[in-house]
Amino acid sequence: MENLNAIFARVREEFPALTQKVHGKKLSYLDSGATTLKPRSVIDRITHFYSYETSNVHRGAHYLGDVATQGFEGARHSVAKFLNASSSDEIIFVRGTTEGVNLVAQTWGHVGLKAGDEILITEMEHHGNIVPWQMLAEQVGAKVVAAGILENGELDLEDFKKKLSSKTKIVAFTASSNVLGTNTDMKLLTRLAHDAGAKVLIDGAQIVSQISVDVQDIDCDFFVFSAHKLFGPFGFGAVFGKKALLEQMPPYQGGGSMIAKVTIEKTTYNDVPFRFEAGTPHVEGAVGLHAAIDFVHRIGFDKIHAYEMDLLKYATEKLLAIPDVKIYGMAANKGPIVSFNIKGAHHSDVGQILDQEGVAVRAGHHCTQPLMARLGVPGTVRASLSVYNNHDDIDALVKAVAKAREMLL
Template structure:
């Protein structure tokens, strides 16, 4: 493991944010499930774009317009390869996972869901994978139902199967719970949904930085993720959709770029994916995501997974040894996320004490209020790990939690 530690010590050096101190302490950033820090290669690529390539895309009649357009579309090709898509035409650029789910709900959902139909989700979903379906269901007279979870945080597969019926038109689930870290079997759940004729939407926001994804192998119909959780910029994300489905879907927004021809009487729409990308796009988001994927590929998912699982193992063991601490989500297959509470202490108070010790965590309901209701708590403290973390960060976390226990209990 020592050689791997040396390798990731060099990786850590690529993140300028970790050179600073917080409240006089070295920063231990353990909030990657909310957003990842950005490596120098991504920061430099975006800076270069703004310095030397600034232009709108697709319609400039000059050199910079050509350069920006090439960079933008190169990013689309990069993402298609990253996800194992059949074509770059299946990649739509959006503002993030949230807009991605809304786009699917308000396009595919509008034409495929009718009164009396059902949309199946799970109890572990982020609000971004709940509320858009509720809005669609209310509009169409359909119903959103949720498969339950087991006490260890795993999906209750038998309940999932029971709730799949001929009324189920859409199944939408997270690949990895942002609160519990639970990894779901994307390929199995997709097959089960397809067996009843339902289409599948996967929230991949947490999984894309942890493990390779091949949408063709999974056979999902849609897959969404955000760049900012993948070492990339804020305000940018991706919708993958099978091209045959995308071609049946109406536009999400109207404006420039998404049109073929406009007259006062009628507008005809552009081909996919441009039909869904109205207006001036987030070009620097695309080039930043391209650089982020390059960064991941230089490390390799095998190394990333092994290292993050080792951090998770050590952190779980050390936190579990603290009296009065309860961990939520103990599935055998989980990502590098630990949610916990100190019994008798409010999660926000614990989070504030950790912050004073230079340890950045998330404290709250993590946009998963239905899950919190299932767990019987208002919120948790969440520590999440990434490639730039090390054992010193774990020790800082444990020391700060012990201090919080001494102060609060």
């Protein structure tokens, strides 16, 4: 097989953002956990849509309307194939992972939960997979329960099993922690939840750029992700839901497109998935996501995973060699994320110094305040790696962290 470094050196050339300098320094972009950069193929596809295909979908009686509709529904088919859904009818387009969780909470949640029921999450969830369930619990009189994590950042499986009960009606968990990098065993947790009689929603925001996801093999009931974490555009994402469940769920929002017939007295709703997509959709988001899926397939998830694991190993070893650096999350099965602090230094100060050196990271609580409380810190510095990174980026990070340590301690 061709050398991975050579393959990904060419991949890196597809990202125009990396040609620029920041504060006079070569940009080392290590914030892919927040959002991935966009390859030229995605940028060009969106530009082409706006240049030559601009039209609304599903309703135009003209050529451009047909072209836009084909692009939009072609993207739905692409997402279904990407997740190995049994049908494109099981794919709902939304603004992103957070809206996807809210959609399920406010539709299935009002059908599947009642007072006294429980919603099981984990301590490492993003706020987007906590707050919607808290809101639902307040509305129906249910309770949110969280399974703990071990010291190495892995899910405490025994605590997870202990907190599953006949009261548990849905289990919502992340496939990959956006702070610790911990990859959960999606198939095992889904089986345990189903054995307890609960449904399963998986937050796939961080995992979809790492490995191939097969929702039929996992057997989850819902899976949600965002395009912008997969080299696609902002403001777009998808919900996979088993069709039998979607057909039981009431609409999330009312308006055009989600209807079959409207009179002043009554509305008849459209079939799934369209009943959940009210109003003019984010068409360029759909075609952009389609292009992003084509991009990752062209590289291949086997190569992506192998390359990112090499970067993760290199970054972890280099950072641990710096005195006073503490890494949070050392799970055996981990994605390409390294969260750390310099003992005695504030994470925000470290982040600012790294920025001055051209190294882009995130510093803060990463929308995971319960996890920060569990770790006993207000925040961390997070370096998150992707296909366009290389050892030079990590060397720049390590040099900048060493400089921050000298300046702050």
